[in-house]
Amino acid sequence: MDLAYYALLGAPNCGKTVLFNGLTGSNAKVANYPGVTVDRREGVFVKNKNVRIIDLPGTYSLRTTSLDEQVACDVLLGKMGVRPDAVIAVADATNLRMTLRMVLELKTLGLPMVVSLNLSDVAKARGLQIDREKLSALLEVPVLETAAIRKEDIEAVCEAVEKMPRKVAAVLDADEAVRRLEQLDSQAMYAQVESILQQVVRHNMELPQWHRSLDNLVMHRVWGLLLLAAVLLLVFQAVYTWSAPLMDGIEGAFGVLGEWVQTVVPAGVLQDLLVDGVIAGIGSVLVFLPQIAILFAFILLLEDSGYLPRAAFLLDNLLSRTGLSGRAFIPLLSSFACAVPAVMSARTIQDPRERLVTIMTAPMLTCSARLPVYALIIAAVIPQRTVWGVFNLQGLTLFGLYVAGVVSAALTAYVMKRLARRNGNVQQFPLLMELPTFRMPNFKHIAKNLWEHVSAFLKRAGTVIFALSVILWALTSFPAKPAGAAGADIDYSLAGTIGRFIEPLFAPLGFTWEMCIAMIPGIAAREVVVAALGTIYSVSSDSEEVVQNALIPIVNNNWGLPTAFAFLAWYIYAPMCMATLAVIKRETKSTAKTLGITVYLFVLAYVFAFAVYQITSRIM
Numbered sequence: 349m350d351l352a353y354y355a356l357l358g359a360p361n362c363g364k365t366v367l368f369n370g371l372t373g374s375n376a377k378v379a380n381y382p383g384v385t386v387d388r389r390e391g392v393f394v395k396n397k398n399v400r401i402i403d404l405p406g407t408y409s410l411r412t413t414s415l416d417e418q419v420a421c422d423v424l425l426g427k428m429g430v431r432p433d434a435v436i437a438v439a440d441a442t443n444l445r446m447t448l449r450m451v452l453e454l455k456t457l458g459l460p461m462v463v464s465l466n467l468s469d470v471a472k473a474r475g476l477q478i479d480r481e482k483l484s485a486l487l488e489v490p491v492l493e494t495a496a497i498r499k500e501d502i503e504a505v506c507e508a509v510e511k512m513p514r515k516v517a518a519v520l521d522a523d524e525a526v527r528r529l530e531q532l533d534s535q536a537m538y539a540q541v542e543s544i545l546q547q548v549v550r551h552n553m554e555l556p557q558w559h560r561s562l563d564n565l566v567m568h569r570v571w572g573l574l575l576l577a578a579v580l581l582l583v584f585q586a587v588y589t590w591s592a593p594l595m596d597g598i599e600g601a602f603g604v605l606g607e608w609v610q611t612v613v614p615a616g617v618l619q620d621l622l623v624d625g626v627i628a629g630i631g632s633v634l635v636f637l638p639q640i641a642i643l644f645a646f647i648l649l650l651e652d653s654g655y656l657p658r659a660a661f662l663l664d665n666l667l668s669r670t671g672l673s674g675r676a677f678i679p680l681l682s683s684f685a686c687a688v689p690a691v692m693s694a695r696t697i698q699d700p701r702e703r704l705v706t707i708m709t710a711p712m713l714t715c716s717a718r719l720p721v722y723a724l725i726i727a728a729v730i731p732q733r734t735v736w737g738v739f740n741l742q743g744l745t746l747f748g749l750y751v752a753g754v755v756s757a758a759l760t761a762y763v764m765k766r767l768a769r770r771n772g773n774v775q776q777f778p779l780l781m782e783l784p785t786f787r788m789p790n791f792k793h794i795a796k797n798l799w800e801h802v803s804a805f806l807k808r809a810g811t812v813i814f815a816l817s818v819i820l821w822a823l824t825s826f827p828a829k830p831a832g833a834a835g836a837d838i839d840y841s842l843a844g845t846i847g848r849f850i851e852p853l854f855a856p857l858g859f860t861w862e863m864c865i866a867m868i869p870g871i872a873a874r875e876v877v878v879a880a881l882g883t884i885y886s887v888s889s890d891s892e893e894v895v896q897n898a899l900i901p902i903v904n905n906n907w908g909l910p911t912a913f914a915f916l917a918w919y920i921y922a923p924m925c926m927a928t929l930a931v932i933k934r935e936t937k938s939t940a941k942t943l944g945i946t947v948y949l950f951v952l953a954y955v956f957a958f959a960v961y962q963i964t965s966r967i968m
Contacts, residue, residue: 352399353430354509357420357454358438359447360406361651361784363466363496366793367438368403370502371509395506402432408446410453410529424457425522434460434512436505441471441478441493442553442785448541451487456528462490462508469495470787476553483548497790559786566658576659580681583646591638598638602631617825625821637802643682643689644801645794652789661783670758671765673699676706680757683713684750687928691935692801705764707932708945709757711923714750717874721919722749724878728903729912753920756952824869843868857918857954858911858961867924874924914961921953 356371358364372391393399407417410424422428424435435454439447444465451463465478484491490508494501555563566572606623613619650656660674667676675697683690690710697703714722726742733741823843830840838844847865854864862881870877881899903912923929923946933942 352433353402354399354434354436355402355404355424355432356436356438357404358406359408359440359450362438362440364406364438365403366496366790367464367466367505368401369796370496371401371506393509395510409450425525427522432459436509437461437463438466439463441465441468441476444545445541448544449537452537452540453529453532456532457525460512462492462512463487464492464494464505466494466496468493470785471553474553474555475551477550479548479550483544486544486547555785562786566655572662576662583681586642586646591642594638595635598635599631602627620825621821625818639686640689640692641798641802643693644798647678647693648794648797649789652794654784654786657783670761672702672706672761676702679706679710680713683710683715686715687711687925688931691928691931695935701768704936704941705761707935709760711928711949712757712760712921713753717925718919720878721874722746722916724899724903725912725916728900729909749916749920756920838865857914857957863915870924871926874919910961910964913964914957917960918953918957921949921956923949
């Protein structure tokens with residue numbers, strides 16, 4: 349029997365994904381549409397294995413303004429594979445005026461359709477009364493009042509879907525469908541929507557007093573920003589601090605596992621591969637899970653409660669000056685903890701250009717992995733001195749590095765905006781978004797979405813990180829140091845050879861061959877550079893703190909202030925973190941874009957490190 353495809357379409361924040369999970373039993377296959385970076389979710393209908401449910405990107409209209417909306421429209425028109433045989437339209441009962449317009453647009457396609465008035469429980473609790481039978485008669489399609497979190501409502505939708513015809517006798521041509529959509533009169537459609545509402549709404553919805561008071565507080569230009577700052581501080585502390593014990597536990601567990609393998613497997617290449625390649629590679633993947641899980645848990649919680657769109661609206665005016673919108677604030681904020689979850693959270697940005705610019709600028713912001721490098725250099729070359737009677741000079745230096753990252757990211761976003769405008773690729777519009785009502789988050793739905801984000805990281809980015817970890821192990825391990833030779837093992841490896849080979853390239857920056865070699869394993873993660881420098885300078889200890897303290901006088905005596913400052917400038921921009929690059933590849937689904945971002949960051953790092961070294965050398 350031929351498969352039938354039913355499209356599930358609705359506005360953002362209307363409970364569409366919850367309904368999709370109910371219709372498919374949460375057994376979704378996630379891929380991507382050909383040629384675009386929009387995820388494609390498809391599941392098997394629980395009542396019939398020959399029916400596939402396609403969860404289309406959220407949209408307010410078939411007359412599109414974003415890539416996600418364009419994908420949804422193209423799928424309905426059959427431009428991206430099989431044309432759907434029917435439509436399940438999810439309308440927000442708390443915002444009928446906006447969602448009814450989309451339902452009227454869908455009717456022009458001539459496909460069988462059933463309308464699910466979702467969030468009906470919230471609407472009824474706030475006084476809204478709808479004549480469902482009258483609405484069904486006016487729309488000439490079945491209409492159901494649903495709350496997607498209730499099993500009986502999911503069952504009702506399933507029964508309505510089963511009754512829809514599998515195939516349509518007269519298939520509307522895609523070009524004809526586009527022509528009909530373009531010919532729709534917006535004013536006439538709005539008038540039709542108002543006429544329908546007057547006939548079916550028996551009692552209008554009234555927001556409770558607590559909702560209006562909370563909205564006045566959250567959207568206040570002063571108190572709202574203070575509340576937002578408190579929320580962001582909580583999120584930042586959670587990602588940065590709460591995850592630390594879990595990350596330390598993961599690192600400790602893999603350390604114990606490595607020590608156990610060393611006692612079981614005889615010393616040699618196999619032991620090194622298992623301990624420093626396989627186990628270290630898997631550990632480098634799993635160590636990011638606490639930060640990713642905590643960040644996305646907060647994002648999903650804030651989004652499901654209705655707060656996130658309001659926060660984006662508050663910050664939109666500030667971020668719009670750089671060419672971004674309020675939607676970019678969560679990814680940019682989380683970059684201060686780790687760029688990996690920051691890049692992943694950029695998927696909440698609908699505009700593809702803005703999403704790409706956010707991904708391009710996020711690695712510039714100072715993440716926690718840079719702190720060991722910054723702490724080493726600052727302690728070595730910046731004296732412990734109080735300035736202006738209050739501030740510590742080392743603390744001011746660290747603050748300056750944070751500011752340099754923020755300013756560089758803002759300038760980069762601004763330049764990207766100017767270039768896009770010059771090429772006619774962007775038009776800056778005010779942020780237009782629906783502010784959903786506040787509601788109790790659906791924790792079951794949040795847990796499912798959280799697992800999707802975590803598993804996507806493990807399956808796609810994790811495999812790349814693991815493979816690169818093994819490759820880096822091979823580079824730092826082969827060939828082995830000759831018997832009786834002096835110096836560190838890494839000096840004689842391929843990494844050491846590469847480091848000496850690239851030394852002339854970094855000589856204008858003041859980098860020594862030791863620094864060049866240390867940067868090779870440092871590609872795995874920025875903080876590895878400190879341990880690599882300890883190995884090269886023959887500082888042996890299992891404690892990172894001991895290694896760092898021992899390196900401080902070495903850096904102070906051997907590098908000099910210009911070289912140290914150039915090294916700091918290099919690490920503001922250089923994408924020395926393969927986990928970040930792997931996630932960028934996963935999120936952009938483009939090798940070319942990933943290479944482009946990598947090259948431009950390395951170029952910025954080289955140019956600024958060169959400028960800092962040359963200027964400082966002439967001043968000092």
